[in-house]
Each structure stands twice: as C-alpha cells, then as structure tokens.
Amino acid sequence: MDLDERKQKILQAIIQDYITSAEPVGSRTIARKYDLGVSAATIRNEMFDLEMMGYLEQPHTSAGRIPSIKGYRFYVDCLLQPAKITSDEKRFVEAWFEDKMSDVDQIFQSTAQGLARITHNVTLVMTSQQTSSKLKYIRFLPLDHRRAIMIVVTDTGQIENCIYAKPDGVDVDDLNVVAEKLTRCLAGVPLSEINMDVLEKFRGTVVDDLDLYRTAFRSLHKAFRKKQQLYKGGTMELLNKPEFKDVDKAKSLFTMLEEQDVVANLLHDEGEKGNRPVTVRIGEETKLSPINDCSIIEATFTANDMVLGKIAVLGPTRMEYAKIISLLDFMKQHVTNILEHYHDDK
Structure with a gap:
C-alpha cells in the first residue's frame, strides 16, 4: 500500500464527493465539506501527489480532479465500508x-x-x-393450421419452447400422443444426456412415422439448444x-x-x-x-x-x-x- 493515511482520506473524500456531484472536485471543496484537519493548500498538494501517482486525473483545464480507474480500484478494495440496506x-x-x-x-x-x-x-x-436439470414433460400447443408450439418443461421450472412445422395430415392431438410417449421415455433424464442418439433409441416405442418422429427430434433438440x-x-x-x-x-x-x-x-x-x-x-x-x-x-x-x-x-x-x-x-x-x-x- 503506497498511500499514507492522509492521502487515503483525501482520496476517499474526493471519490465520495464526485459520486454525488459528477463535477471535478477542488481542494477548497474538500476542506469545506470534510473535516480532515488540514488546510486547503495542504489538500491541494496532496491532490497533486495523488495525480502524479495515478489515483486522480485532471479533466481538461478544470482546477478540480476526478478519480482514475486506479483510484476507484483502491477505493473499492481498501477504503469501501459496507452500506446498510434500509x-x-x-x-x-x-x-x-x-x-x-x-x-x-x-x-x-x-x-x-x-x-x-x-x-x-x-x-x-x-x-x-443447467446440465443437472431433468426433463419433466413435453407438450404441444396449436399455433395455426401449419404450425404448433413445442413446450419443454424441466424439474427446475425452466420452460423452453420452439415453433414446430406440422407434417401434412398431422394435427396437435397426434403430436401430443408423441409428446406423451416421449415424456414417458425421457422424464427424469438430465437434459445434458438427451441427444439425437438417445432419441433414436426410442423411435420404435414412440411412433412408426419416421418423418414425424425425426421432425419432433429436431424441434426437441432446438428447444434444448438455447443455453x-x-x-x-x-x-x-x-x-x-x-x-x-x-x-x-x-x-x-x-x-x-x-x-x-x-x-x-x-x-x-x-x-x-x-x-x-x-x-x-x-x-x-x-x-x-x-x-x-x-x-x-x-x-x-x-x-x-x-x-x-x-x-x-x-x-x-x-x-x-x-x-x-x-x-x-x-x-x-x-x-x-x-x-x-x-x-x-x-
């Protein structure tokens, strides 16, 4: 720590004043508002030293100083006192x-x-x-005559969804039959373990229509992909x-x-x-x-x-x-x- 106690108090006062005012802070302001026990001239000299050490900056031609990144970092790491929540x-x-x-x-x-x-x-x-989240259930909701919304819910209450393009001749009731069977197969399985290889193992159990099943797979994978x-x-x-x-x-x-x-x-x-x-x-x-x-x-x-x-x-x-x-x-x-x-x- 390269700042003595007086420099620390002056730096702290400058930062606190600047946080409140958003205006460059001068030595007279610090002397008037903060009881540091030293004159404005002494504060001005200390502020010059703090600037040379990289803790303060002088914007444009202003007579006042503002904190530098180094000054803020010292303030946060060494001078900050916890504030009480009202x-x-x-x-x-x-x-x-x-x-x-x-x-x-x-x-x-x-x-x-x-x-x-x-x-x-x-x-x-x-x-x-979360990779530890587990699938709870899958459901389809109607959107229009060509599309449905696939809803995937996890055991942590997380809800993912994606738009599903319905194959010709397939309605939402058909899709929910697939969803119920997928839920029985996958409920309780961590999301991190559900991939195309795992889904392929259940195809015969869920539905005979290969196109319908693969479309459901792609939508399920898309819903999980949102990280x-x-x-x-x-x-x-x-x-x-x-x-x-x-x-x-x-x-x-x-x-x-x-x-x-x-x-x-x-x-x-x-x-x-x-x-x-x-x-x-x-x-x-x-x-x-x-x-x-x-x-x-x-x-x-x-x-x-x-x-x-x-x-x-x-x-x-x-x-x-x-x-x-x-x-x-x-x-x-x-x-x-x-x-x-x-x-x-x-």
Missing part, C-alpha cells in the same frame, strides 16, 4: 416479488426490473441452462446520467446491450463459484470499449447448490459502490431463497 429498501424488494413468482422466467425478469428501480442503473440477469437467457432492466436510466449526455456514447452502449452474445461474454467467468462474494470490474477492466467509462458489479446466484446464473449492475464508474454492492448481495440472497422454495414446491 428497511424501506428491504420492504420494496420483498413486496416487489410477492405477485411475480408464477414461473422462473418471471422471477428473473422481476429481479432485473426491481434492482434497476432501486439502483437507477442497468441491471443484467443472465441464466444458463442462456438474458434479462435486462433500467436501460433508459442511463440517459439521466451526465456521463451519457453524449448521443454517440449512449448509442454505442445501447447497441452493445442489445447484443446478447456480447453481454453473455461480459458476465461469463469460467472460474466463477456460487459462493464467491460480489465482484467489481471498473472501466477498462471490463475489456469492452463501449463501457470503458462504466463499472459492473456482479454476483452469482444459486438454488439448492446449483449455479443458475449471474446478476449484475452496470453503470458509470461514478456509481455508489457501497450501496450497490450491499443491495446486490441482498437481492442475490433474496432471489436464492425464492428459487429454492420454488424448486422445493415442484
């Missing part, structure tokens, strides 16, 4: 989910929307299809941030958020464990140029020892780290409890 915030979270638990998709979407409401930043929830689902909330909140008044910058960020593969890679971490604490990536640590001026705070959520995905808050580097970290951790625990009870009821 009773009102807890009640909001609990009430938010009361009527939003009809299925797993709704729980995840509500998580993204609810957290965005509290943090006023973009919230991302990414779920992944990830992304839920977003609060995208428009960014337009209220001074950092995104620049139209080109905002457009670049919004375009990135619409690219699911890019966002999935942003949240993907091969080494992530379900019990890992909340993590913070700041600015260029995200390794994506559209969000070089942003930070992302994320956590992994689980249910019954299964890792189900990621929950993250994306906002400007000038975000309220302490508050958002505490809210994210609370939301993570709340969603985990909901999912565990949901799965227990299945």
Whole structure:
C-alpha cells in the first residue's frame, strides 16, 4: 500500500464527493465539506501527489480532479465500508416479488426490473441452462393450421419452447400422443444426456412415422439448444446520467446491450463459484470499449447448490459502490431463497 493515511482520506473524500456531484472536485471543496484537519493548500498538494501517482486525473483545464480507474480500484478494495440496506429498501424488494413468482422466467425478469428501480442503473440477469436439470414433460400447443408450439418443461421450472412445422395430415392431438410417449421415455433424464442418439433409441416405442418422429427430434433438440437467457432492466436510466449526455456514447452502449452474445461474454467467468462474494470490474477492466467509462458489479446466484446464473449492475464508474454492492448481495440472497422454495414446491 503506497498511500499514507492522509492521502487515503483525501482520496476517499474526493471519490465520495464526485459520486454525488459528477463535477471535478477542488481542494477548497474538500476542506469545506470534510473535516480532515488540514488546510486547503495542504489538500491541494496532496491532490497533486495523488495525480502524479495515478489515483486522480485532471479533466481538461478544470482546477478540480476526478478519480482514475486506479483510484476507484483502491477505493473499492481498501477504503469501501459496507452500506446498510434500509428497511424501506428491504420492504420494496420483498413486496416487489410477492405477485411475480408464477414461473422462473418471471422471477428473473422481476429481479432485473426491481434492482434497476432501486439502483437507477442497468441491471443484467443472465441464466444458463443447467446440465443437472431433468426433463419433466413435453407438450404441444396449436399455433395455426401449419404450425404448433413445442413446450419443454424441466424439474427446475425452466420452460423452453420452439415453433414446430406440422407434417401434412398431422394435427396437435397426434403430436401430443408423441409428446406423451416421449415424456414417458425421457422424464427424469438430465437434459445434458438427451441427444439425437438417445432419441433414436426410442423411435420404435414412440411412433412408426419416421418423418414425424425425426421432425419432433429436431424441434426437441432446438428447444434444448438455447443455453442462456438474458434479462435486462433500467436501460433508459442511463440517459439521466451526465456521463451519457453524449448521443454517440449512449448509442454505442445501447447497441452493445442489445447484443446478447456480447453481454453473455461480459458476465461469463469460467472460474466463477456460487459462493464467491460480489465482484467489481471498473472501466477498462471490463475489456469492452463501449463501457470503458462504466463499472459492473456482479454476483452469482444459486438454488439448492446449483449455479443458475449471474446478476449484475452496470453503470458509470461514478456509481455508489457501497450501496450497490450491499443491495446486490441482498437481492442475490433474496432471489436464492425464492428459487429454492420454488424448486422445493415442484
């Protein structure tokens, strides 16, 4: 640690003030608003040293300073104090989910929307299809005279669906006979073990019509192929941030958020464990140029020892780290409890 106690206090004061004001911070502001026991001149000298050491930056010709990525990183790693979740915030979270638990998709979407409401930043929830999930049942629903919808439900409440082109002369009742037989053969089998070779073994048991069966196979395989689902909330909140008044910058960020593969890679971490604490990536640590001026705070959520995905808050580097970290951790625990009870009821 290369900062003495006084420099740490000054850096902390600058970051806290900049988070609130979004304006470069000067030495007189720190001397007036924070009781550090030193003069504005001393603070100015210390700020110059902090700039030379890479913890502060001086934008344009402003007399004030703003934190650098290095400064934010030191703040998050060494100076941050946990923020308490208020009773009102807890009640909001609990009430938010009361009527939003009809299925797993709704729980995840509500998580993204609810957290965005509290943090006023973009919230991302990414779920992944668990290889340990097991097939519960298959069903067909009519769509029109040429197509049906294949519904695949797992034991964790996950629902996948795809459009099925009906062969000539086949109606939905015929398809549901096939679905019932497939369900009897495959119920309780992990999704990771259901492939074309396994399906081929059951053809004689399910139906004599080879074309009908192979078409059902392809649709079933297509339904399983969807590996990830992304839920977003609060995208428009960014337009209220001074950092995104620049139209080109905002457009670049919004375009990135619409690219699911890019966002999935942003949240993907091969080494992530379900019990890992909340993590913070700041600015260029995200390794994506559209969000070089942003930070992302994320956590992994689980249910019954299964890792189900990621929950993250994306906002400007000038975000309220302490508050958002505490809210994210609370939301993570709340969603985990909901999912565990949901799965227990299945």
